[in-house]
Amino acid sequence: MKRRDAIAKIMESIDNELIVCNIGFPSRELYDLNDRPENFYMIGSMGLASSIGLGLALSQPEKDIVVIDGDGALLMNMGSLVTINACKAKNLTWIVINNGAYGSTGNQETYAKDLNLSEIAGSVGFKSYDFNEINLKEKIKDDKCNFISFECEAGNSTAPIIDLKPTAIKKRFMDIL
Secondary structure, rough: HHHHHHHHHOOOOOOOEEEOEEEEEEHHHHHHOOOOOOOOEOOOOOOOOOHHHHHHHHHOOOOOOEEEHHHHHHHHHHHHHHHHHHOOOOOEEEEEEEOOOOHHHOOEEEEHHHHHHHHHHHOOOOOEHHHHHHOOOHHHHHOOOOEEEOOEEOOOOOOOOOOHHHHHHHHHHHHOO
């Protein structure tokens, strides 16, 4: 399974949750698969989807927040694991699609192939799960801050460029808040 298929699988469990999606191809694939105002597509800030998701979760405690991130982005912001777990945002579900590659910059290998990201997340206190062993809809609604690893193959789809300007993405997202 490639990342696009993983995103499609994630979206099968999404209703009205707010989504913050990692930059580049993940956002392009989500946009192509299921564009909606509740999706915030990251542009130009690799490694920060999780931090933005945390801020959103803390400021909107009545809404469920799902972060779709990548292994490369997580490795660029490892401190977010400790910070997000310490904040215990009960409405945050952080899904890391681990394909062992920096997909948006040319599919260079990450060091994630040598690491167990779920084990690392668990070591700082997260409830950590493998995507294929859970009911995602239940985890999103369980009032816990969850870390979910979704293993898949490297590779990008032919998803089109997002034809929305960053200001339009921000405005339509903020309008639903």
